[in-house]
Amino acid sequence: MDLPLIKLENISRTFAPDHNTGIRDVNLEIRAGEFVAIVGPSGAGKSTLLNLIGLLDRPDSGRYAVGGRETHELNERERDKLRSLFFGFVFQSTFVLADETSIQNAALGLRIQRVPLRERSDRARRALELLGIADQAAVAGKLLSGGERQRLAIARAMATEPRVILADEPTGNLDSTNSLIVLDHLRSLNRRGTTIILITHDQEVASQADRRIMVTDGLVYEEQPHRPPERAVAVQSTHPHREHNSQSIRSTSSTSPQLAKRTTFLEVAADDFGDAVSAMTSRRIRTLLLMCAFVLGIGGLITSIGLSETASNQVSERLTQAALDEVRITLPGGGELLAAHRAQLNTWIHNIEQLPHVQRVGWVATVGASSAQIRRLYPQRDDTPSNLQLIAASPNYLTLMDAELITGTSLEVQASPLITSTAWLGRDAAAALRTVSPGPGSTVWVFDRRLTIAGVIQAGTRNQQLNRTIILSPDALAGAPEVSVAIVVRTDTGYPVTLADAIPIALDPADPGRFRVETVADLRKLRIGVADDLSTFVGILSAVLLLLASTSAATTMHLTVHSRSQEIALRRAIGSTRIAVARLFLIEGIIIGLVGGALGGLIGTSLTLLVATLRNWTAVLPPFLSLTGILIGAITGALSALIPAHTASKKEPADAIR
Numbered sequence: 001m002d003l004p005l006i007k008l009e010n011i012s013r014t015f016a017p018d019h020n021t022g023i024r025d026v027n028l029e030i031r032a033g034e035f036v037a038i039v040g041p042s043g044a045g046k047s048t049l050l051n052l053i054g055l056l057d058r059p060d061s062g063r064y065a066v067g068g069r070e071t072h073e074l075n076e077r078e079r080d081k082l083r084s085l086f087f088g089f090v091f092q093s094t095f096v097l098a099d100e101t102s103i104q105n106a107a108l109g110l111r112i113q114r115v116p117l118r119e120r121s122d123r124a125r126r127a128l129e130l131l132g133i134a135d136q137a138a139v140a141g142k143l144l145s146g147g148e149r150q151r152l153a154i155a156r157a158m159a160t161e162p163r164v165i166l167a168d169e170p171t172g173n174l175d176s177t178n179s180l181i182v183l184d185h186l187r188s189l190n191r192r193g194t195t196i197i198l199i200t201h202d203q204e205v206a207s208q209a210d211r212r213i214m215v216t217d218g219l220v221y222e223e224q225p226h227r228p229p230e231r232a233v234a235v236q237s238t239h240p241h242r243e244h245n246s247q248s249i250r251s252t253s254s255t256s257p258q259l260a261k262r263t264t265f266l267e268v269a270a271d272d273f274g275d276a277v278s279a280m281t282s283r284r285i286r287t288l289l290l291m292c293a294f295v296l297g298i299g300g301l302i303t304s305i306g307l308s309e310t311a312s313n314q315v316s317e318r319l320t321q322a323a324l325d326e327v328r329i330t331l332p333g334g335g336e337l338l339a340a341h342r343a344q345l346n347t348w349i350h351n352i353e354q355l356p357h358v359q360r361v362g363w364v365a366t367v368g369a370s371s372a373q374i375r376r377l378y379p380q381r382d383d384t385p386s387n388l389q390l391i392a393a394s395p396n397y398l399t400l401m402d403a404e405l406i407t408g409t410s411l412e413v414q415a416s417p418l419i420t421s422t423a424w425l426g427r428d429a430a431a432a433l434r435t436v437s438p439g440p441g442s443t444v445w446v447f448d449r450r451l452t453i454a455g456v457i458q459a460g461t462r463n464q465q466l467n468r469t470i471i472l473s474p475d476a477l478a479g480a481p482e483v484s485v486a487i488v489v490r491t492d493t494g495y496p497v498t499l500a501d502a503i504p505i506a507l508d509p510a511d512p513g514r515f516r517v518e519t520v521a522d523l524r525k526l527r528i529g530v531a532d533d534l535s536t537f538v539g540i541l542s543a544v545l546l547l548l549a550s551t552s553a554a555t556t557m558h559l560t561v562h563s564r565s566q567e568i569a570l571r572r573a574i575g576s577t578r579i580a581v582a583r584l585f586l587i588e589g590i591i592i593g594l595v596g597g598a599l600g601g602l603i604g605t606s607l608t609l610l611v612a613t614l615r616n617w618t619a620v621l622p623p624f625l626s627l628t629g630i631l632i633g634a635i636t637g638a639l640s641a642l643i644p645a646h647t648a649s650k651k652e653p654a655d656a657i658r
Contacts, residue, residue, distance in 0.1 A: 003068045004029040005163065005195060006053060011062035013048055022048045026062070028213065032163070035187065035196045037209035045218045046199045047168060053197065055083045056573060057654035077577060080487045083469045084112055084575020088157030088194075092169035094149040095570040098142035101280030102128060102152055105141050108159040109574045111271050127155040131185055136369075147178030154185055165196045171205055173246045180413055241384045276587040279564070286560060287592065290553050294596020295603065296636065297549025301542040302604025304623050309611050313620040315410075325359070327496045329503055330516040335483030338365055338392065338474045349487060355499060357492040362394035365485045373471065375445040376433045388429055390446065391468040392477040400488050402462045408438035408455020409432050414473055423451040424471040430456050432468075444470070446574040451476055464616070526602070546636055549596075553640040557589065561648045568648050578649040585645035586638055593637015594630060601629030 007029050014022035015449045030036055040046050051057040052064065055071065064071045066086065074082065096105055099150075108573035115123070128134040131151040137142060144152060150170060171179035178466070181226050183205065198209060201655040205585035206212050212223040234537050280287045321544075331337060336344045349361050352658055376389055395411045398404065401652060405411075406427065415418045423444055425435065435453055436442050442453040451472065477483060496519040504512030561568070571581060605626055611617035 002259070004065075005067055007063075007065045008052070008238055009063040009065075011052060011064060012058045013057065013059045014050055021218070023215070030195065030197065032195055033193060034211060035190045035208075035210045037197065037206035037211070037521050038197065038213045038215060038410065039201065039203065039206045040201045040215035041201060042217045045220075046201075046215050049215060049220065049287045050166055050168055050197070050199050051654040053164075054087050054089060054365075054573070055653075057424070057652070058210050065482075080572075080575050080577045083573070084109065086163050088160055088162035088165040089573050090150075090157050090165060090167040090170045091573075092155050092172040092634040093194045093566065094153040095148045095566050096141035096144070096152055097278075097282075097567060097570075099140055101138050101140055102144065102155075102279055103134060104278075104556070105139040105152055106155045106159050108156055111275070112574055112576045112580070113160060113266060114271070114570065116267065120447045124155070124159050127159040128152075128169075130158070131155045132181075132386070144613065147174055147181060150174060150178065150182050151185065154182065158189055158194070158572075162194065164197060165189060167196065167198045169200055170198070171200070179205065180651070225487065256637040262375070272587050273591075274582055275584055276591055279567075279584065280588055280591065283560070286556060289557055290592045291596045291599070293552045293556075294593055294633050295600040298597045298600025298633050298635070299603040300545040300600075301400040302601050302625060302629045303607045303634065304542045304545075306604060306608030306619070307611060307646075308619050309620040310608060311368075312428070314617045324493045325491045325496065326519070326627065327412060327491060327500050327503065328518045329487045329489070329507070330518070331485045332514050333488060334593075335365070335478060335480060335487060337485045338483070339478040342474075344390050345485070348507050352489055352503055355502055355506055359397060359492060360400055360490040360491060361540060362396045362400045362488050363485060364394070364397055364488055365392040365474075366390070367477060367480045367483050374433075376435065387468055388432070389465055391405070391469055392472045392474045392478075397471070397488070398457060400490055401466060402460030403462065403466050404458050406456045407456050408453070410455070411471070420473055420475045421449065422473045423453040423476070424455045424457055425453060426456050426467040426469040426471075428467040429457060429470055431583045446470065446472065446476065447480060449476060464589055490509070507517070546632070550640040553592070553637070554587070557585065557641055557644040558647060561585075561644050564648075565651075568651055569653070571652040572651065581651075582645040582649035585648055586641045589637040589639075589641025589645075590634050593633040593640070595633075596637070597630040597633015598626075600633065601626035604629065 008026050010027040011028075011061075012022070012024045014020070014024065021043070026049065038046050038049060043594060048057070052059055066082065067120075071079065071082075097108070100108075101439060103121065103124050106127050107120045110120040125134065128137055131149050133144075133148055133155065136148060136152075139150065141149065150173075154165075154167075154170070165186070170186070171182050174182065186196050186198065187208065198205070200206050214221055214223040239244070320459075330347070331348070333341060333344075345363060349363065351356060352361050361455060374390070393411065395414050398411060405424075408424065410425065413422075425444070425448065430453075433444060435444065436479055438453045438455050440452065443450050444453055445451070457466060457469075459469075462613065489499065489503070500517045500519050504515040504517055507515055568581060571584075572578075608621060609619050
C-alpha cells in the first residue's frame with residue numbers, strides 16, 4: 001500500500017503569550033490526488049495548519065512526513081528546495097507583483113527553480129492558457145481585475161507542476177461568479193492529478209471538495225469519513241514521470257545534481273539582475289533618490305580629488321618655474337623707501353644688478369586691501385570688491401612676472417615725475433569694478449584718493465594673482481600703512497640659491513641679516529606640506545560625503561524592506577532561499593551604486609574641467625579616476641544594502657506571509 005503523501009502525527013504549534021492559539025495534537029493523513037477542504041471559523045488554526053503542511057513553519061512537537069521523508073531531518077535549504085518543487089501556493093491576497101507582466105508573474109516560481117528561460121516561458125504561457133488569461137500575458141499585474149489576479153496566482157502555482165497546491169481562502173475576496181471560476185480551475189487541476197488542499201471558512205466552497213477536515217479551537221477532526229478519490233488512479237496515467245512513492249519524494253527533497261545543472265551561472269546571474277532591475281524600475285522615485293545620494297557622494301569625491309590635484313599641480317608648476325630663476329628680498333624700511341628713501345632703493349637694486357647670473361631686478365610694494373577702501377565711485381561705501389590685491393611696482397615688474405598689458409599705457413610712464421595718481425588694473429579687478437576703458441574719466445578710489453586708470457593687465461603663468469591686483473603709481477602708496485617692499489630678482493636658470501647667499505652681503509656687508517631672502521625653492525618645501533594637509537582634508541571631507549550617501553541609501557533601502565513584505569513573503573513561500581532574497585537586495589544596491597558612481601564620476605570630472613578652464617589651469621585628473629568612482633559606488637552600494645539584505649533574509653516565511 002502506498003504511503004500517505006502527507007502525514008502529521010501529534011503535531012502541535014502554539015503561540016505566546018497564552019499558548020492557546022494555534023493547533024494541538026493534530027493527526028492527519030492526505031493521499032496523492034485528493035481534494036481536501038480544511039474548514040473552520042477565523043482564528044481556529046487553519047492557516048497555522050497550512051503553514052506547517054507547506055513547510056512555511058516548524059511544529060513545536062510531533063512528526064511531519066512528506067512522502068515518507070521526515071521533515072525534521074531537512075535543513076533550511078532542503079526545506080526551501082522541497083517547498084519550491086513540491087508545493088504550489090495560492091493565497092487570499094494574491095501577491096501578484098504589480099509592475100511585472102502576467103507571464104513574468106506566472107514564471108516566478110520557475111525562475112526560483114532555475115528553469116531555463118525558453119522552457120520557463122513555454123510553461124508559464126501554458127498555465128495562463130489553462131486558466132483562460134493567455135490574452136493578458138503582456139499586461140501588468142496591477143491592471144488585472146480581482147478575479148484575473150486570483151487566476152494568475154493559480155497559474156503561477158501550477159506552472160511549476162507541483163505535487164500539492166495549498167490554497168488559503170482563494171475565493172475570500174471574490175464575488176460569486178469569480179469564486180465559481182476559481183473553484184472550477186482547482187477541480188480541473190485535481191482531475192489532472194494535482195493534490196488540492198483548500199482552506200476556507202465558507203461551507204459552500206468546502207462542499208466542492210471530496211473530503212473535509214474541521215479545525216476548531218486548535219483541534220482537528222474529520223468532518224466526514226475519508227474516502228480515497230477515484231481519480232487518484234488517473235493521476236498515474238496523466239503524469240507517468242511522477243511516481244507517488246517514498247523514493248520519488250526523497251530524491252525531490254534532497255539536493256538534485258541534475259536540477260542544479262539546468263541553468264548556467266550566467267543564466268542565474270541574468271535572473272538575479274533582471275529581478276533587481278524590475279524591483280528598481282517599479283519604484284522609480286525611490287531609485288532616483290538613492291542614485292542622487294550616490295551621485296552627490298561620488299561626484300563630490302571626484303570633484304574634490306580632481307580640483308585638489310589640479311590646484312596642487314598648478315601651484316607646483318608655478319613654483320617649479322620660479323624656483324629655477326627667482327629670488328625675493330624683503331627690505332627694511334617699508335613705505336619710507338617709496339616716500340623718502342627711493343635713492344636707497346635704487347642703490348640696492350644697482351648693487352644686485354652687478355652680481356653675476358642676474359638677469360633683471362625690480363621691486364614691488366604690497367599693502368592689505370582691507371584697509372585700502374577700494375571703490376569704483378566716491379563716496380559709495382558698499383561696492384568694494386573682495387579678494388583684491390594692492391601693490392606698487394617698478395616699471396619692469398610686468399616683465400619680471402611674465403605678464404602683459406592688454407590695453408592702456410605702459411608702467412614705464414612712472415619714470416616721469418609728472419605722472420602721478422595712476423593705477424593699472426588686473427583683468428579680473430577691472431571686471432569686478434565694472435570700469436570703462438582706461439584713460440581720462442576712468443577712475444578708481446583708493447585710500448579716499450581718486451586715481452586715473454592707465455591700463456589693464458593680463459597675468460602670466462608665473463603669478464595668476466595679478467589678474468585680481470591693482471598696481472598703483474608709487475606716490476599713491478607712499479603714505480599707506482603697513483607697506484612691505486621687496487626686491488624681485490630674475491636669475492639665470494639654477495642660480496637662485498647661490499644668489500640668495502650673495503645678495504644680503506652685496507646690499508650691506510656690515511649687517512646682511514637685516515634682509516630677509518626667500519627663494520621659491522624654500523616655498524616648494526612648504527607647498528609639499530600644505531598639499532599633504534590639503535589632501536588629508538579633502539580625503540576626510542570626501543569620506544564624510546560618502547558616509548552620508550551610504551547612510552541615506554541604507555536607511556531608504558531598509559524602509560523598503562517593510563514596503564516589500566508581500567514580495568519577500570511570496571518569494572520565500574515558493575522556495576526562494578534566504579541567500580537568494582539577500583542577494584536580490586545586494587544586487588539592487590550594487591546596481592544603484594554603479595549607476596550613481598558612473599554619473600557622479602562624470603559630473604565630478606566635468607566640474608573639474610570647468611573650474612580648470614575658468615581658472616586657466618591645466619586640468620589634472622588622476623588615471624582611472626572615473627573608474628575608481630564607479631568601483632567606489634559599487635562597493636558603497638553593496639555596503640549600504642548589507643543591513644537591508646540581512647533584514648529581508650531573516651524574515652520567516654510564515655511571518656512574512658501573514
